[in-house]
Amino acid sequence: MANEIELTTASLMELLQHFDPKARQELDQLLLAGDAPLWVPQEGPQQTAYDSQADIVFYGGAAGGGKTDLLLGLALTSQQHSIIFRREAVQLVGIEERMTSILGTRKGYNSQSGVWRLPGNRVMELGSVKEPGDWIKYQGRAHDAKLFDEICHFAELQFRTLIGWLRTDQPDIRQRVVCAGNPPTTAEGEWVKRFWAAWLDPQHPNPAKPGELRWYVTNEKGEDEEVPGPDMVKVGDDMMKPKSRTFIPSSVNDNLFLLSTGYKATLQALPEPLRSQMLRGDFNAGAADPAWQVIPTEWVKAAQARWKPREVKGPMTALGFDPARGGIDKSSLARRHDNWFDEMISAPGAVTKDGPTAAAFVVPYIRDGACVCVDSIGIGSSALDFLVGLNLNVLAVVGSEASHVQTKAGNIRMRNKRAEMYWRLREALDPTAPEPIALPPDSELLADLTAVRYKVVTMGKVAAIQMRDKDEIREMLGRSPDKGDAVAMTFVEGIPDSNSTRDTYEEAEATDWRYA
Structure with missing residues (x-):
């Protein structure tokens, strides 16, 4: 019996280099005719993010790590009713084109409603929240996956309110929030560094490793508070179930498809600090301040x-x-x-x-x-x-x-x-x-x-x-x-200066x- 050969993404990419156009066409036809999955994650960080058990995942950092593909892949293969958000509706065009490329067709897509009916009775919606209060449009709308592309473009309030309606009536469907994005290029996205501070803040007293799960609750002051684990904790008079988070970094080096196109050289040619942000995913590289910002x-x-x-x-x-x-x-x-x-x-x-x-x-x-x-x-x-x-x-x-x-x-x-x-x-x-x-x-x-x-x-x-x-x-x-x-x-x-004739208070x- 012949030895079975396990084909990885890297080995397939190597084989494809030797295929002529006719051979590639025949391979495409064989894949479409067979039972090959519509999408599979690449080995490495993308696979880790796909498999992560965290309630809230942040995937990315550097450009080119296959962030949008991860969101589409989850909608295609893992979730039943998902929604992908971008800050502005015009930014959804790229997501539409990429999904069309993966499926080879736009069949099942209603561009007016932004709803894509996918194989396996799965549903994916596309949503946008340009104005701060636009989250109200999605109030009460249940999805088992809330997916955010370029999370640093969103206001913190938008993110926290939109994930509030993460739910499903199907107990066998996992519920998850997955965010994809690069480091913030303006001060408005700094909240992301605070939300995932254990991974992104170099001054954090208890730093977390990539992919490590940490658990949080909202305390009585309305602030995030880290707790030791997933067990129920008492907050005030209530018992609360902690939610887990993680951050999984990726870069163009983890995306064999883009590496083969020379995209890394494009990122290397960017000016600083954009080069450090996009090539290395450096969250501490200086963000560019708007011209009329009062305080640098x-x-x-x-x-x-x-x-x-x-x-x-x-x-x-x-x-x-x-x-x-x-x-x-x-x-x-x-x-x-x-x-x-x-x-x-x-x-x-x-x-x-x-x-x-x-x-x-x-x-x-x-x-x-x-x-x-x-x-x-x-x-x-x-x-x-x-x-x-x-x-x-x-x-x-x-x-x-x-x-x-x-x-x-x-x-x-x-x-x-x-x-x-x-x-x-x-x-x-x-x-x-x-x-x-x-x-x-x-x-x-x-x-x-x-x-x-x-x-x-x-x-x-x-x-x-x-x-x-x-x-x-x-x-x-x-x-x-x-x-x-x-x-x-x-x-x-x-x-006025402090007045000793007025009441003072002991420390x-x-x-x-x-x-x-």
Whole structure:
């Protein structure tokens, strides 16, 4: 009996090099006529991602690793009812063309609805969420696989809400979330590095290996919290089932099909930092900042790198308080000690639902009679009243109020208080400043500060700087920049000095906001 030969992707690619066009055509006909699978993963990272038991997989990093093929392959061979998302509908064209290439036909595809009826009674949908709130279009739509192509293009809120309807009524069908993508090229995609921090953040205290599973729950503050394993854990009064995540890196070196076309040379010719991002999947290579970004990303990262915890913090000079009422936004508190900021304090908006609870959240953190700078619009006005009623040192911050501050160069005015506080924060973060400030390592704070954009407008005969609408930041982040606003408010003009005649508070353990 002749020895059986196991054909791998590599050996098949080697054999195909010796086939003439007629032989290749005959091979295609034999495969179509037989029982060959429609798609099989390549050995290596793609196979590992296909087989991974993680609830949420991030596959990719570098370009050319077969990311889109993995998503299509799952829809074709593993899942029953899947959906592939791109941020914009026009970006789905490439997915349509690739699926047509795999199947050899567009039969079963309804381009109007974006639904593809596949062999084996499988269904694949194509979806897009260009605007931040477009996730509502898919609210309640059940799929056993939520698949994201170029995950760094999505806002965090979009991703978290879309995966909320991962379900099936068929117990034998596995449910999974698979994301594919390259490192973020703008600050808006930085949340991905936070979500998979154990694999992507070089400063993570407990780094994970590629393909390793880690388990997470959402704690009472609405934040991700890593837990030891898949067993049920108690969070507040509820028992929760942890969800697992993993990251599996890949590159063009793992894709024999693209290697044979010379695609690697194309990636090698890219300029930096794009070359490092796309060729090596370097998530720490510098992302290109938009031209009108107020604070350069590298300045914020440098400020966070300067930060060290302090036992002796020195006098508190100001607190920035950005209150929220319910929803996904958080109440955030920034504690400033001259040019050093303590770690950010946050709580769900429901905790500060009115003036008394908002004031109760802030008071335990006040030291040295420091001024509390409060966003006094909406819920902030009620919090302001209660803080004033406690005879505390308080400054109402109204972003739309006129400003008389100029840039350090003295050549451009500020359009309003919001422009003033963010531009003064920018100047304090400038690495050439005599004593640039230090900010706590906080990925949400980094995203908040780098999402702010500005424009130059005219005020009579002079030029002025104006921050773009806060709604634009919400579109980029999928949430309000609470932490960034809290820090920026400590740079507004007119903050009074600490007043020893006012109440001060001894250093003590802060009141638990859940019981305030």
